[in-house]
Structure formats: C-alpha cells, structure tokens
Amino acid sequence: MNLEVIKQVRKNVPLIHHLTNQVVMNFTANGLLSFGGAPVMAKAEEEAHNMASLADGVLLNIGTITRADIKAMILAGQAANQKGIPVVLDPVGVAATSFRTDAVNEILKEVKPTVIKGNAGELANLVDTPWETKGVESIGEGNIAEIAEKVSIKYQTTAVLTGKTDIIHTTKERITNETGHPLLAKVTGAGCLLGSILAACLTTDAPIEDQAYTAVHFYGLAASYAAANPSVQGNGTFIASFLDALSRDPGTLESVIT
Amino acid sequence: MNLEVIKQVRKNVPLIHHLTNQVVMNFTANGLLSFGGAPVMAKAEEEAHNMASLADGVLLNIGTITRADIKAMILAGQAANQKGIPVVLDPVGVAATSFRTDAVNEILKEVKPTVIKGNAGELANLVDTPWETKGVESIGEGNIAEIAEKVSIKYQTTAVLTGKTDIIHTTKERITNETGHPLLAKVTGAGCLLGSILAACLTTDAPIEDQAYTAVHFYGLAASYAAANPSVQGNGTFIASFLDALSRDPGTLESVIT
Amino acid sequence: MNLEVIKQVRKNVPLIHHLTNQVVMNFTANGLLSFGGAPVMAKAEEEAHNMASLADGVLLNIGTITRADIKAMILAGQAANQKGIPVVLDPVGVAATSFRTDAVNEILKEVKPTVIKGNAGELANLVDTPWETKGVESIGEGNIAEIAEKVSIKYQTTAVLTGKTDIIHTTKERITNETGHPLLAKVTGAGCLLGSILAACLTTDAPIEDQAYTAVHFYGLAASYAAANPSVQGNGTFIASFLDALSRDPGTLESVIT
Numbered sequence: 001m002n003l004e005v006i007k008q009v010r011k012n013v014p015l016i017h018h019l020t021n022q023v024v025m026n027f028t029a030n031g032l033l034s035f036g037g038a039p040v041m042a043k044a045e046e047e048a049h050n051m052a053s054l055a056d057g058v059l060l061n062i063g064t065i066t067r068a069d070i071k072a073m074i075l076a077g078q079a080a081n082q083k084g085i086p087v088v089l090d091p092v093g094v095a096a097t098s099f100r101t102d103a104v105n106e107i108l109k110e111v112k113p114t115v116i117k118g119n120a121g122e123l124a125n126l127v128d129t130p131w132e133t134k135g136v137e138s139i140g141e142g143n144i145a146e147i148a149e150k151v152s153i154k155y156q157t158t159a160v161l162t163g164k165t166d167i168i169h170t171t172k173e174r175i176t177n178e179t180g181h182p183l184l185a186k187v188t189g190a191g192c193l194l195g196s197i198l199a200a201c202l203t204t205d206a207p208i209e210d211q212a213y214t215a216v217h218f219y220g221l222a223a224s225y226a227a228a229n230p231s232v233q234g235n236g237t238f239i240a241s242f243l244d245a246l247s248r249d250p251g252t253l254e255s256v257i258t
Numbered sequence: 259m260n261l262e263v264i265k266q267v268r269k270n271v272p273l274i275h276h277l278t279n280q281v282v283m284n285f286t287a288n289g290l291l292s293f294g295g296a297p298v299m300a301k302a303e304e305e306a307h308n309m310a311s312l313a314d315g316v317l318l319n320i321g322t323i324t325r326a327d328i329k330a331m332i333l334a335g336q337a338a339n340q341k342g343i344p345v346v347l348d349p350v351g352v353a354a355t356s357f358r359t360d361a362v363n364e365i366l367k368e369v370k371p372t373v374i375k376g377n378a379g380e381l382a383n384l385v386d387t388p389w390e391t392k393g394v395e396s397i398g399e400g401n402i403a404e405i406a407e408k409v410s411i412k413y414q415t416t417a418v419l420t421g422k423t424d425i426i427h428t429t430k431e432r433i434t435n436e437t438g439h440p441l442l443a444k445v446t447g448a449g450c451l452l453g454s455i456l457a458a459c460l461t462t463d464a465p466i467e468d469q470a471y472t473a474v475h476f477y478g479l480a481a482s483y484a485a486a487n488p489s490v491q492g493n494g495t496f497i498a499s500f501l502d503a504l505s506r507d508p509g510t511l512e513s514v515i516t
Numbered sequence: 517m518n519l520e521v522i523k524q525v526r527k528n529v530p531l532i533h534h535l536t537n538q539v540v541m542n543f544t545a546n547g548l549l550s551f552g553g554a555p556v557m558a559k560a561e562e563e564a565h566n567m568a569s570l571a572d573g574v575l576l577n578i579g580t581i582t583r584a585d586i587k588a589m590i591l592a593g594q595a596a597n598q599k600g601i602p603v604v605l606d607p608v609g610v611a612a613t614s615f616r617t618d619a620v621n622e623i624l625k626e627v628k629p630t631v632i633k634g635n636a637g638e639l640a641n642l643v644d645t646p647w648e649t650k651g652v653e654s655i656g657e658g659n660i661a662e663i664a665e666k667v668s669i670k671y672q673t674t675a676v677l678t679g680k681t682d683i684i685h686t687t688k689e690r691i692t693n694e695t696g697h698p699l700l701a702k703v704t705g706a707g708c709l710l711g712s713i714l715a716a717c718l719t720t721d722a723p724i725e726d727q728a729y730t731a732v733h734f735y736g737l738a739a740s741y742a743a744a745n746p747s748v749q750g751n752g753t754f755i756a757s758f759l760d761a762l763s764r765d766p767g768t769l770e771s772v773i774t
Contacts, residue, residue, distance in 0.1 A: 015590045015651045023283040023299050025539040028702035031293070039704065040609070040651035041539050044582045047615035054612060054651060066302045066326075068582075096312060099305035125373065135298035135312060136275045186505075190289035231489065231747065234502025235292045244750025247702075281541040281557050324560045324584075351556070354570060357563035393531045393556035393570060444763075446545035446555065489747065492760025494548045 001217045002210035005201050006250055008038035008092050014056035014203040016196055017080075019043065019064025019073045021092065024189025027239070031193040034246040037200035039098040048072040052079035057199040060111070061192050062103055063136070077111030085203035089113035090195040097124035098120035108155065114202055115179050115212060116151055117160040117195050120144050123151050134213040138163070145174060158208050160198065160216060162191055168212045179220025181227045187242070194219050197246075221253040222246050228256050259469035259475045263459050268294035272314035272461040275338075276453055277301065277331045279321025279350065282447030285497070289451040292504040295458035306330040310337035315457040318369070320361055320452055321350040321394070328361050337371030343458035347371035348453040351394035353383035366413065372460055374409055375418040375453050375471060376484055381405050387410055396421070403432060404457050416466055418456065418474060420449055426470045437478025439485045444493040445500070452477050457502075479511040482506050486514050517733045518726035519766055521717050526552035530572035530719040532712055533558065533596075535589045537579025537608065540705030543755070547709040550762040554717035564588040568595035573715040574628070577708050578619055579608040579652070586619050593627030602718035605629035606711040609652035611641035625672065631728060632667055633676040633711050639663050641761060643670055654679070661690060674724055676714065678707055684728045691729050695700055695736025696745045702751040703758070710735050713762075737769040738762050744772050 018041045020028060029039040042051045045068060052058050058080040060073045082086045089111070091104045104126070116126065121138030124131035127150040132140030144161055148169035151159035161167040166177040184190040194216065201215040202208070225248065226232065226241035245253065276299045278286060287297040300309045303326060310316050316338040318331045338345045347369070349362045362384070374384065379396030382389035385408040390398030402419055408428035409417035419425040424435040442448040452474065459473040460466070483500035483506065485491065503511065524623040536544060546557040558567045561598040562759070568574050574596040576589045578594060587594040596603045605627070607620045620642070634640065638655030640647035643666040648656030660662045660677055664685035667675035710732065717731040741764065742748065742757035761769065 017651075020279050021299075022301070022538050023287050026284055026542055026704060027540050028744040030702075030751055030755070033704060034704045038651055038653060039539075040539075040612070041580060042609070042613070043538070043580045044615055046583065050615065051651075058671040064299060065300045067304070093300070097300070097305040097308040099302055099308065135275075135296055135309075149501060186288075186291045188284060220366060231753075233499075234294070234505050235288055236498035236501025239288070239501075240498055240752035240756055241749075243752025243755075247750050279557075280538050280559070281545050284542055306702055322557060322559045325562065351558070354556070355558070355563040355566040357560055357566065387528035393533075393554055393567075395554060444546075444549045446542060446549060491757075492763050493546055494759025497759075512736070 001214050001250060002206050003128040003250055005204045005206045005211055006218060008204040012203065015040060015054065016199045016202050017040055017052045017055035017076060017147050018059045018196060019069065019236055020059060020061035020192060023063060024192040027189045030243050031246055032196045032200060034243050035197055035200060036156045043072060045072040045075060048075035053083055055085065055178055056203045057086045059195050059199045060086045060107065060131050061090040061092055061195055061224050062100060063192060065103050070106055070234050073107055074110045077107065081112050085173050086114040086199060087111060088115045088199045089115055090117050090192060091122050091126065094122050095131065095133045096135060101125065105121055110150050115158045115198055116155060117162065117198060119162055119191065120147060121160050123147050123159060124152055127154055149174065158212055162194065166216050168209065168216060171210050173209060175209060176183055177213060177216045177220060179217050179224065181223035183235060183238045184223050187225040197226035211257045218250060221250065222248065225253040225256045259472045259508060260464050261455065261508055263462045263464045263469055263472040264476060266462040267458050269460065271296050271382040272458050273298060273312065273477050274315045274317055274457045275313035275334060276317045276454060277334055278317060278319035278450060282450040285447045286451045286454050288501055289504055290454045290458060292501050293455055293458060301330060303333060306333035307337040310334035311341055313343065314461045315344045317346045317453050317457045319348040319350055319453055320358060321450065323361050326468050329362055329430050331365055332368045335365065339370050344372040344457060345369060346373045346375055346457045348375050348450060349380050351382065353389065353391045354393060359383065371415050373418055374413060375417045375420065375456060377420055377449065378402050378405060381409050381417060381419050384409055385439055407432065416470055418470055420452065426467065426474060428467050431467060433467060435471060435474045435478060437475050437482065439481035440483050441483045441493060441496045442481050444509060445497055459507065476508060483511040483514045517730045517766060518722050521720045521722045521727055521730040522719040522766055528719065529554050531556060531570065531718050532573045532575055532715045533568045533592060533594055534575045534712060535585065536577035536708060539579060540708040543681065543705045544709045544712050547762055548758050550759050551713055551716060555614060559588060560753035561588040561591060564591035565735050566593045568592035569599055571601065572719045573602045575604045575711050575715045576623065577606040577608055577711055578616060578664055579708065581619050586622055590626045593623065597628055602630040602715060603627060604631045604633055604711050604715045605641065606633050607638050608706060610638050611647065611649045612651060617641065629673050631674045631676055631714055632671060633638045633678065633714060635678055636660050636663060636702045639667050639675060639677050642667055665690065674728055676728055678710065682732050684725065684732060686725050686733060689725060691725060693729060693732045693736060695733050696741065697739035699743050699751060699754045700739050703755055729747060734766060737766065738764065741769040
C-alpha cells in the first residue's frame with residue numbers, strides 16, 4: 001500500500017463525477033465523502049460534458065443504465081479523456097443482457113478508461129470468455145489472472161478484477177490482493193463504491209499500480225476493521241461501521257486485522 | 259409459519275428482478291440480501307424482458323413510476339408470466355392520482371400477478387371501494403377482510419393487505435397476521451421491501467398461503483426483534499437493526515418476542 | 517426557536533411532495549418521517565400537478581435534474597402556488613453548469629418559492645455575485661448576509677443560506693443561526709433534507725421568520741445531539757443517530773448541547 005495515495009486524496013479532496021446506478025448513489029456518495037473525496041452525481045446529458053470538465057475524475061457504472069444514460073456517460077467520459085483526468089468503468093452485469101453488452105461496447109468505442117473494474121463474470125464477458133453469472137453476480141470459476149490480463153491488453157488499460165482474491169493487472173504487471181470481508185457480499189453496491197474510491201486514488205500522482213492496489217487493499221482492510229466492531233451484527237450495522245472505517249488512517253485499520 | 263420456505267430461499271438464493279421506486283432501491287436490495295435472496299434492479303425497457311427471463315421472480319412497484327417504467331414493467335411481468343415465475347405487484351399510492359390508477363390498470367391488463375400487495379387504501383382502490391388515503395399512506399378505516407377478498411376474486415390472485423393486522427387472501431382462504439412493529443411506519447419503503455421478501459418466498463415450492471403468510475409473519479417478527487435491540491433509539495438505528503434481523507433464523511426472532 | 521412550529525408539524529403530519537434528487541431520496545424520506553412529516557416522491561410529469569395539489573407543501577431540489585424533471589417541477593410548483601401551500605426551492609449546484617443555471621431560471625419564471633435555500637455559492641449565483649464553488653460545494657468566502665438579502669429582495673422570498681453560520685433573510689429581517697455540526701458536511705444530502713424539514717415547518721401558522729429559523733436551529737441542534745452519542749464514530753453511525761435525533765423534543769436536544 002502506498003500511503004502517499006491516501007494522504008493526497010485527503011489533502012486534495014478530489015471531485016469525482018459519478019454516472020452511476022440508482023441503487024447505490026447514496027451509499028457511494030457517503031462512502032467517498034468518508035474516504036476523503038467529493039462526489040457529484042449529475043445525470044442530464046446536457047451537462048455531462050460540463051460537469052466532467054469541472055471534476056478531477058469520472059466514474060461510469062452501468063448498473064441501472066438506460067439509453068439516455070449511455071449518451072451522458074460517453075459525453076462525460078470524452079470530457080475526462082480530453083482533460084486528461086482518470087475514468088473508471090464498472091460494467092455491472094454486462095453479461096446479463098445484450099442491452100448491457102451493447103451499451104458497454106458503445107462506451108468503450110468512444111471512451112478510454114483508465115481502469116476497468118468488475119467481477120470475474122463481467123471482465124470475462126469483455127474478452128469473450130465464457131463464465132457463469134447470475135444477474136449481476138459472478139458465480140463461475142476459472143483463471144481470473146488470465147481474464148484480467150486479457151482485459152488489460154485488449155483495452156490497453158488497468159483491469160481490476162474483484163473477488164475473494166482481487167487481481168490488479170496493468171499493461172505491464174499483475175498484483176494480487178487478499179484483503180476483504182464476506183459481509184461486503186451482503187451489501188448492495190460494495191463493488192460500486194470501490195469504483196468511486198479507485199477514481200479518487202487515480203487522481204494522485206503515484207504510479208497506476210500503486211493507486212489501484214492502494215484503493216483495493218485499503219477498501220478490504222476497512223471492511224475487516226468494520227466487521228470487527230462489536231456493534232456489527234449483520235449487513236445493516238456493518239454498512240454504518242464500514243462507512244465510518246473508510247475515514248480511518250491505514251495504520252488504524254491494520255492494527256485490528258493482525 | 260412454514261420454516262421450509264425460509265430454508266429454501268436461503269439455500270437457493272433466488273434472483274429477484276425489481277422494477278421498483280427510486281426511494282427504496284438501496285434499502286430493498288440490502289434487505290433482500292440480508293434475508294437470503296439476490297436482487298437485480300435493471301430499469302431499461304430494452305432489457306426488461308431479458309432480465310426477468312433470467313430471474314426467479316419479479317417485483318413491480320409503482321412508487322415513482324414514469325411512462326417509460328410502465329412499459330418496462332409490462333415487459334418484465336409478461337416475461338415472468340411466460341416463464342412461470344412469480345410476480346408481485348405493489349400498487350403504491352394507486353389511489354392518489356389518475357396517472358397511477360391508469361398505470362396499474364395498464365399493467366393488470368397485460369400481466370397476471372401472483373400476489374398483489376398493498377395497504378388498505380391501495381387495495382380498496384383496485385376494487386373501486388372508497389377509502390381515505392393521504393399521499394401514499396392509507397388512513398381510512400373499514401372492512402379490510404372484505405377488501406382483500408374482493409381483490410383476490412377480481413384479479414384471481416392472492417391479496418396481501420398490510421396494516422396493523424395483515425390479511426392474506428388466496429382465492430380460497432383468508433389468513434390474518436399480527437406480527438409487526440410501529441417503527442416500520444417510520445421507515446420509508448418498509449412495505450416495499452416486504453414485496454421483495456414476498457417475491458423471494460414465492461419462488462419456493464410450498465403452497466401459496468404458506469409462502470405469503472411466512473413472508474409476512476417473518477417480516478413482522480424481524481421488526482419486533484430489531485426494535486428490542488437496546489441500540490435502537492429511533493428510525494435510523496432501527497433501519498440498521500432491522501436489516502440485520504432479516505438474516506436471522508425464525509427461532510431466534512421468536513425467542514425475543516415472548 | 518418557536519416550539520409551536522415543531523408541535524404543529526407533529527400534530528398535523530404535513531404531506532410534503534418532493535421532486536428531489538436521486539442521491540438523497542431515501543435519506544430525505546426517512547428524515548422527514550422521523551421529524552414528523554409524511555413524504556411523497558412521485559416523479560412523473562403526468563401526476564406532478566395532482567400530487568402537489570394533494571400535499572401540504574412542495575420541495576423542488578435540482579440535484580440530479582433532467583429536462584423531464586424541470587417540467588414536473590414547474591407543474592408541481594404551480595399547483596402549490598395555486599393552492600397557496602409553501603414551496604421550497606433548493607438550487608443544488610446551480611453555479612456548476614449552464615444547464616442548471618437555465619433550469620433554475622426556468623423554474624423561477626413559473627414558480628414563486630416561499631423559501632429559496634442553498635449554500636453561499638448557490639445563492640450568490642442567483643444574484644449574479646461571483647463565488648468560488650467546487651461541484652455542488654461552496655468553497656468561496658464573502659459577505660453572506662448581503663447575498664441572502666439580495667436573494668430575498670430579487671425574488672421577493674425568504675432566503676435561507678446555509679453554512680458554518682446560517683442566514684435567514686425574509687423580505688424584512690435577517691436572523692443568524694449557529695447550531696450545526698461538522699459531521700453534516702460528511703453526509704450527502706444533509707442540506708437537501710433540511711429543505712424537506714423547512715417545507716414541513718412552513719405548513720404551520722407561525723410567522724415565516726419563526727418557521728424558517730426553527731427548522732434551521734432545530735436541525736443543527738439535532739446534529740450536535742446525534743454527534744454526541746458515544747456510538748458515533750464517523751459518518752455512517754452519525755447518519756443513523758441523526759435520523760433518530762430528528763424525532764426528539766427540542767428540549768431533549770438542547771440538554772446535551774450545553
């Protein structure tokens with residue numbers, strides 16, 4: 001973990017423009033606020049370019065995407081590419097329907113993401129590898145390192161594949177992460193909020209592999225730390241504890257894990 | 259309560275496709291995850307049919323319905339009917355405006371719901387019985403058993419009428435339920451989440467009256483159990499405690515109520 | 517603080533129709549329920565007029581506004597003006613993009629708000645005063661009393677300018693408020709929920725300056741009270757504690773502050 005990444009986020013409070021799904025907007029905004037960033041979540045296609053141009057980073061998450069959203073996402077992503085700020089693409093449930101597959105293809109034709117983040121089923125779909133999925137969940141098994149590598153090569157990007165083991169694959173190297181907690185799977189949008197945390201970390205001046213690994217590693221530590229709180233008795237109390245934990249220093253989070 | 263219903267949900271983790279209102283999406287998804295199901299909440303009309311076809315059950319909730327949503331709901335409901343999976347219809351605030359009344363009529367012309375769930379004011383409206391309402395709340399009084407029966411006959415469905423006493427009326431019999439807690443009335447979407455829990459229970463192979471009663475009875479028990487937690491001091495702490503409680507075994511919930 | 521305002525809200529349970537942003541709908545509804553009001557959040561332009569006509573007050577919040585929303589807001593605001601019920605306008609992030617500036621201008625041409633509520637950057641924009649903003653946040657400094665006064669004169673309304681010090685400016689007088697807590701800035705929609713609480717207080721028969729000051733003063737007290745709860749360790753636990761606190765008596769909230 002590169003502590004400089006966390007420090008810079010908290011010093012600069014990067015403004016992240018989110019075009020994300022309606023299920024997780026509130027949780028994502030509160031999670032990013034706790035971590036140290038500043039969320040904005042404008043939706044209208046008329047202001048997508050302008051709002052992204054004001055931001056330090058952009059998150060595109062297709063969880064509840066409609067045709068109007070696709071256009072707004074492309075405009076926001078293009079503005080980010082023009083300005084040279086990071087774009088995270090989270091192709092939620094891309095394998096579930098052809099509408100989603102087409103939407104992601106449309107976006108990827110017009111926007112170059114800095115990071116593509118998803119579970120194994122989502123990233124496998126992007127490189128035409130068969131994988132078992134259920135709605136927006138990945139339930140298949142296979143060579144996740146290979147999937148991540150293929151995504152990084154095909155899209156010339158950094159792939160962040162989340163799961164029990166997370167794989168970060170830049171165009172040059174692979175890093176694995178083992179932090180995390182089973183309760184995250186019981187919280188809707190746990191993956192979506194990570195996309196926002198990633199976008200914030202990508203606004204710092206550390207190397208991309210440090211930015212991505214720090215985001216993913218810190219996120220998993222925060223989950224373990226939160227779950228260890230004696231007040232946590234299920235996903236409801238965990239959500240509150242996890243939002244709290246995202247504001248902690250990395251050292252504090254680590255102290256409880258050992 | 260038929261414990262087999264809860265057991266089967268937790269074993270099979272049914273995928274419920276939600277076309278529901280924007281106020282309650284996050285709470286509903288977390289509630290269903292805690293209970294043991296898997297939520298998906300795609301909105302686009304282009305994928306409504308496909309997503310419902312992948313699911314084990316469908317929830318249609320009109321709380322913030324727009325014209326585009328009506329079409330998506332009909333497509334999802336029809337896909338569910340074709341596949342033979344359960345459909346729950348929650349006609350939130352149907353009596354409030356003619357737009358809602360028309361929307362529900364349009365849906366009911368095209369989709370056959372397995373369960374229609376609502377408060378007394380909503381169900382009374384569906385059978386043209388006068389009832390006092392306030393926004394999306396029911397504040398009138400009258401013969402709720404009769405209302406539920408009329409809905410079950412008119413729509414050849416199971417009616418679940420929620421209130422201080424809940425009435426479950428299949429086409430053949432009536433069951434009443436008394437579990438619940440006043441704090442549920444202070445949580446937005448408490449009724450909406452019950453629709454999702456109902457949909458999950460309807461995916462099991464128990465008789466419909468067992469499925470519906472178990473969902474409603476368990477839900478009320480979970481509310482009482484959650485409210486008894488000493489950490490609960492209002493609706494904010496109750497929400498967290500209630501989400502936690504939805505993951506408990508029925509026996510655990512019952513132990514605290516006596 | 518005029519205790520009669522709180523008492524009347526809790527006795528009458530005013531129905532507030534919200535046309536508000538998707539990030540904060542759930543939090544706002546639960547906050548208003550805890551405080552003592554009744555939320556409704558219909559979105560469709562087809563029912564905007566009808567739903568507002570059934571309500572006791574209307575909140576217009578442009579946080580995630582789209583073109584369709586602008587029309588619905590105008591219809592709801594006009595219905596409220598015709599019926600003589602209060603309208604609160606919250607021009608979230610109005611300075612960020614020309615789309616927002618135009619949207620607010622369109623609304624203000626057709627609707628007369630009882631209160632315009634916003635941070636310094638938002639209200640400064642409405643009176644063409646330069647101010648530094650970042651996304652939907654105000655980060656500039658300047659004469660906030662003058663900004664509030666200008667808004668009240670230009671729009672012949674009551675301006676509520678929120679910040680470390682809050683300014684309430686009716687067309688006749690200025691009141692300042694100092695209650696509040698830094699954790700509010702870590703909760704998305706803290707300002708948005710205040711708009712809803714304001715709308716509820718405006719339905720009472722107290723003078724406008726009492727209604728507005730009571731809403732703002734009570735809200736800040738609730739935040740301090742909530743933050744003093746030993747369970748609060750960050751924004752997640754604060755959200756739950758704050759929702760709880762909104763249901764308390766003013767005397768209870770004050771007892772902890774000293």
